[in-house]
Amino acid sequence: MSENIYALRSWMYAHKDSTGKVTDEFLNGAEIFMYQAGQTPLTKETGKMFCPCRKCKNTKFAASDTVWKHIVNRGFTPHYYIWFNHGEGDNRNEASGSNHVENVRNRDEPHLPSESVIQENHMLDHDRMHDMVTDAFRETTSVIEEVENVEGPNLDAKRFYEMLAAANEPIYEGCREGLSKLSLAARMMNIKTDHNLPEVCMDAWAELFKEYLPEDNLCAESYYEIQKLVHSLGLPSEMIDVCIDNCMIYWGKDAELLECKFCKKPRYKPQGRGRNRVPYQRMWYLPIKDRLKRLYQSEKTAASMRWHAEHDQKEGEINHPSDAKAWKHLNNVYPDFASNPRNVYLGLCTDGFSPFGMSGRQYSLWPVFLTPYNLPPEMCMEKELLFMSILIPGPKHPKRSLDVFLQPLIEELKELWSTGVQTYDCSTRTNFTMRAVLLWTISDFPAYGMLSGWTTHGRLSCPYCMGSTDAFQLKHGRKTSWFDCHRRFLPINHPYRRNKKHFRSKRIVRDTAPPYLSGEEIEKDIDYYGGQSTVVKGGNWHNPPNMPNGYGTQHNWHKKSIFWELPYWKDLLLRHNLDVMHIEKNFFDNIMNTLLNVPGKTKDNKNSRLDLPALCSRIELHIMNDGRIPVPIFRLSAQAKAALFKWVASDVKFSDGYVSNLSRCVDHQGQKFSGMKSHDCHVFMQRLLPFALAELVPKEVHEALAGNK
Numbered sequence: 001m002s003e004n005i006y007a008l009r010s011w012m013y014a015h016k017d018s019t020g021k022v023t024d025e026f027l028n029g030a031e032i033f034m035y036q037a038g039q040t041p042l043t044k045e046t047g048k049m050f051c052p053c054r055k056c057k058n059t060k061f062a063a064s065d066t067v068w069k070h071i072v073n074r075g076f077t078p079h080y081y082i083w084f085n086h087g088e089g090d091n092r093n094e095a096s097g098s099n100h101v102e103n104v105r106n107r108d109e110p111h112l113p114s115e116s117v118i119q120e121n122h123m124l125d126h127d128r129m130h131d132m133v134t135d136a137f138r139e140t141t142s143v144i145e146e147v148e149n150v151e152g153p154n155l156d157a158k159r160f161y162e163m164l165a166a167a168n169e170p171i172y173e174g175c176r177e178g179l180s181k182l183s184l185a186a187r188m189m190n191i192k193t194d195h196n197l198p199e200v201c202m203d204a205w206a207e208l209f210k211e212y213l214p215e216d217n218l219c220a221e222s223y224y225e226i227q228k229l230v231h232s233l234g235l236p237s238e239m240i241d242v243c244i245d246n247c248m249i250y251w252g253k254d255a256e257l258l259e260c261k262f263c264k265k266p267r268y269k270p271q272g273r274g275r276n277r278v279p280y281q282r283m284w285y286l287p288i289k290d291r292l293k294r295l296y297q298s299e300k301t302a303a304s305m306r307w308h309a310e311h312d313q314k315e316g317e318i319n320h321p322s323d324a325k326a327w328k329h330l331n332n333v334y335p336d337f338a339s340n341p342r343n344v345y346l347g348l349c350t351d352g353f354s355p356f357g358m359s360g361r362q363y364s365l366w367p368v369f370l371t372p373y374n375l376p377p378e379m380c381m382e383k384e385l386l387f388m389s390i391l392i393p394g395p396k397h398p399k400r401s402l403d404v405f406l407q408p409l410i411e412e413l414k415e416l417w418s419t420g421v422q423t424y425d426c427s428t429r430t431n432f433t434m435r436a437v438l439l440w441t442i443s444d445f446p447a448y449g450m451l452s453g454w455t456t457h458g459r460l461s462c463p464y465c466m467g468s469t470d471a472f473q474l475k476h477g478r479k480t481s482w483f484d485c486h487r488r489f490l491p492i493n494h495p496y497r498r499n500k501k502h503f504r505s506k507r508i509v510r511d512t513a514p515p516y517l518s519g520e521e522i523e524k525d526i527d528y529y530g531g532q533s534t535v536v537k538g539g540n541w542h543n544p545p546n547m548p549n550g551y552g553t554q555h556n557w558h559k560k561s562i563f564w565e566l567p568y569w570k571d572l573l574l575r576h577n578l579d580v581m582h583i584e585k586n587f588f589d590n591i592m593n594t595l596l597n598v599p600g601k602t603k604d605n606k607n608s609r610l611d612l613p614a615l616c617s618r619i620e621l622h623i624m625n626d627g628r629i630p631v632p633i634f635r636l637s638a639q640a641k642a643a644l645f646k647w648v649a650s651d652v653k654f655s656d657g658y659v660s661n662l663s664r665c666v667d668h669q670g671q672k673f674s675g676m677k678s679h680d681c682h683v684f685m686q687r688l689l690p691f692a693l694a695e696l697v698p699k700e701v702h703e704a705l706a707g708n709k
């Protein structure tokens, strides 16, 4: 590979074509730039970055969307090949996350798995190197111990010994302790990725080291050798070509196809031959088997993997998923699986994120994460124990083609359930067959639809009420409303059921909740309505003309989700979960915008007042005969608003890092909160709302919002 950074980033100065149109090459590159710049702590914290456009020349600090507009309109300031002001070119490793996208797009770029300890720490001392090697090869060593006397070391074992030597042996006689061939290789690899150095440059450096260090030093002689050494520690990952329209992936029995079997579009771009062919689109798959095995190969996690079965549950409390009903139910249905506490319980979560913020071009990336729940609560949530398994590329939203991308993962999960995989447990020094189960998915409400196959918009969105929903249309608001549709889930004697005043006026609810459907019944329903598999029909098949009969009126099944291929899926009690943080943010935004009466955002608008008389007995809120709209008791007065903003902006203090600076979110001019992240909203709802409004609104409003009585 002879390309250097100038060639790699030549797009930066291919701004417009001869007709003056901004080139696709430029836009694609600029998106990568925006993504990478967005990863720097500075931008994450402030939402702003230095603008590298032709005019600002990295002197102006501006909001990301502004920078995007500037770049697209003006192009980059000359000679800005290395993005010094956007995470590159310093050793604090700010841009390490960025190599992701670069790598997704550039097959030739060497890849270090993100979990790799190597990238994260420059200060690799001798012991850590040794640990790393023994962790990575734990299984091999156990095998070596067993077979050593019978036969010579096998290939894996040989590799292991080489690695161990590389980690342990001083790079030259008499050098400072901890300087080994492996530590040097890891450092060099790190520098390469941080600065995006070309391979020829790495070769030259390696030669230089070799030559200048004392004779007989063990320094790697070429970039190839460095790469081999470092990669043997890493975990496997795959790039899979994807149809440009997301119809299918070139994987499994379709791996060799040259055009999409659904839309017939070609797999590769016209330029490039043989091994250098470039596909239109790729996804990233990080197989989970080895990652799970590593949890047992590392001293840090191995013993804790049995925690779920060994901890004492406090009576009546749920501190961990294993304390809850769904988990216990699975164990009851599959006692064989439950009998080995080393089997792994997984959760899957996914969400799209647009690296370029809300405005600008629509672009979404969809990572899919897995969490092993075996570990105690504090470890379950650790970043390095939450692993990304799939990265679905942008710019297109995967929407109803999601299952296409999940195929390799589902295949692996099936195998992990039925046959399992030989694993060495370093806490007990034994081999065992590790199996794994996917307990559930976690997502926001739109992604719930993508995962479950039950469309989550329209009248039938509620996946529990399903066809027997009470949803209705608001005459003036012109939206579907689920107001007071769920009182029937209350116990039959609950006083709310008889309350005629506080819900829909004059309505007593005697109905019982719609029947709870077991997984088996749901699967039968899907088959009855004719829900189809995305993989069979293609990623773009699930659109209105192809929807099964009764879709949108009797049921909302747009597909039979790929998860039903898992043999145990029908036996799970809780297949799909909603992520509370997303919902909390929606609630927070709506509550605040309504209390502050933010124009266009408040839920208390003219249409809701027009709809209100038909639904509620709140005569005091009806629009008056002369057209005046009465002020509701929950709206904050000008003084109350000022007091709230002042309090949040200057008086509220949290310990560092607990929450982003809330004062930043106060928009005095617009008289609203802006730029609140989900976690900020969570903190506000949980920690501030219980008392924030105590003196600003009437007691009963405060109590309703505070959630305490």
Ligand SMILES: [Zn+2]
Residues within 6 Å of the ligand: 051, 052, 053, 054, 055, 056, 057, 060, 067, 070, 071
């Ligand atoms: Zn600018």
Ligand SMILES: [Zn+2]
Residues within 6 Å of the ligand: 243, 244, 245, 246, 247, 248, 260, 261, 262, 263, 264, 265
């Ligand atoms: Zn296609």
Ligand SMILES: [Zn+2]
Residues within 6 Å of the ligand: 462, 463, 464, 465, 466, 469, 485, 486
């Ligand atoms: Zn419902």
